[in-house]
Amino acid sequence: MAHPSQLGFQDAASPVMEELLHFHDHTLMIVFLISTLVLYIIVAMVSTKLTNKYVLDSQEIEIVWTVLPAVILILIALPSLRILYLMDEINDPHLTIKAMGHQWYWSYEYTDYEDLGFDSYMIPTQDLSPGQFRLLETDHRMVVPMESPIRVLVSAEDVLHSWAVPALGIKMDAVPGRLNQTAFITSRPGVYYGQCSEICGANHSFMPIVVEAVPLEHFENWSSLMLEES
Amino acid sequence: MLSSRAAVRGLQLFTWRSLSTSTCVQEAHGKEVATSSIDCSQPQYNDRLDTPLPDIPYVTEFNTEQSKLKEKEKGPWTQLTKEEKLALYRLSYRQTFAEMKKGSSEWKTVVGGLFFFLGFTGLVIWWQRVFVFGKPPHTLSEEWVAMQTQRMIDMRVNPISGFSSEWDYNTKQWKK
Numbered sequence: 582m583a584h585p586s587q588l589g590f591q592d593a594a595s596p597v598m599e600e601l602l603h604f605h606d607h608t609l610m611i612v613f614l615i616s617t618l619v620l621y622i623i624v625a626m627v628s629t630k631l632t633n634k635y636v637l638d639s640q641e642i643e644i645v646w647t648v649l650p651a652v653i654l655i656l657i658a659l660p661s662l663r664i665l666y667l668m669d670e671i672n673d674p675h676l677t678i679k680a681m682g683h684q685w686y687w688s689y690e691y692t693d694y695e696d697l698g699f700d701s702y703m704i705p706t707q708d709l710s711p712g713q714f715r716l717l718e719t720d721h722r723m724v725v726p727m728e729s730p731i732r733v734l735v736s737a738e739d740v741l742h743s744w745a746v747p748a749l750g751i752k753m754d755a756v757p758g759r760l761n762q763t764a765f766i767t768s769r770p771g772v773y774y775g776q777c778s779e780i781c782g783a784n785h786s787f788m789p790i791v792v793e794a795v796p797l798e799h800f801e802n803w804s805s806l807m808l809e810e811s
Numbered sequence: 812m813l814s815s816r817a818a819v820r821g822l823q824l825f826t827w828r829s830l831s832t833s834t835c836v837q838e839a840h841g842k843e844v845a846t847s848s849i850d851c852s853q854p855q856y857n858d859r860l861d862t863p864l865p866d867i868p869y870v871t872e873f874n875t876e877q878s879k880l881k882e883k884e885k886g887p888w889t890q891l892t893k894e895e896k897l898a899l900y901r902l903s904y905r906q907t908f909a910e911m912k913k914g915s916s917e918w919k920t921v922v923g924g925l926f927f928f929l930g931f932t933g934l935v936i937w938w939q940r941v942f943v944f945g946k947p948p949h950t951l952s953e954e955w956v957a958m959q960t961q962r963m964i965d966m967r968v969n970p971i972s973g974f975s976s977e978w979d980y981n982t983k984q985w986k987k
Contacts, residue, residue: 712958
């Protein structure tokens with residue numbers, strides 16, 4: 582989760598998110614360079630008492646300020662496309678989970694081996710335990726084994742939702758009647774929070790997502806417990 | 812729709828000429844509006860820093876007094892008084908360089924207006940805080956924030972270069 586007034590990204594919990602962080606650094610640096618140059622030119626133009634009255638066409642600079650932006654765009658596009666294709670690599674998931682969006686909660690189905698399914702409602706503010714995070718905690722978390730490739734199939738039962746976990750670099754729209762696939766590997770154990778990212782009605786802001794990455798034994802214990810409960 | 816058509820017709824027939832500000836109506840009332848149209852095929856006078864010598868003098872038609880002064884200008888300039896020299900300058904030029912560069916006090920109006928509206932916005936925001944907003948959630952109290960912060964540290968939130976990376980887990984305090 583983000584700490585209060587955080588401006589930057591959360592630390593990456595998956596390799597894809599690490600790539601996205603580095604790409605963002607690269608692109609933001611280019612943006613800062615261009616903005617600094619433009620700001621300098623504006624200040625220089627505004628603060629001079631001289632007037633150039635004889636500006637006519639100038640082929641050299643026209644070529645420069647056409648070719649240079651094209652080159653910069655290519656320098657941004659190549660890493661971007663690299664990550665795009667990286668995200669679509671063939672992987673071999675150890676586990677497939679279905680995340681279904683409802684108004685206004687998520688439900689998770691682990692149906693690879695047994696028939697495990699449960700709903701995940703936000704904990705209302707007045708019911709929080711001391712120290713819990715307002716508008717982020719849920720009664721049941723989506724527990725996954727850490728460092729294992731996981732496939733998530735995202736869909737919705739009523740209106741559009743979107744399943745997003747920023748620390749994993751994931752956002753996938755939940756469209757009724759459609760299965761959208763995304764995949765991730767958690768590089769480290771931990772609890773990762775996200776919020777519904779497609780307007781879906783009155784409680785759109787109150788249906789968060791919590792992914793808990795734990796060692797395999799813990800995951801197996803948890804899934805046995807959950808099966809007994811239901 | 813009928814009434815709007817009638818309104819337009821009435822406007823056209825009865826009130827348009829009294830309300831209109833178009834140039835033909837103004838000229839019909841004798842107001843001088845031709846000053847905005849200049850004949851660009853003729854040399855123009857200008858007061859500009861980057862063209863210091865205009866194509867024509869400011870005053871081209873002289874009255875008797877001015878004609879006498881212009882005649883005197885044809886003789887030795889040492890015989891001109893200071894006032895005559897200034898008068899001759901003003902015949903050729905409308906403004907001096909100093910007058911051109913002077914600028915206006917418009918910025919004071921702009922800045923004053925800016926501060927006024929900023930202040931007004933502040934008043935609106937204060938009014939909202941008093942009369943519109945409810946109580947903040949209990950999770951923003953100091954005790955809860957302390958418990959929450961401890962929980963974030965325990966959960967290793969953003970341990971690599973973010974939040975928990977600033978906490979020294981050995982000495983149990985924030986890193987210096």
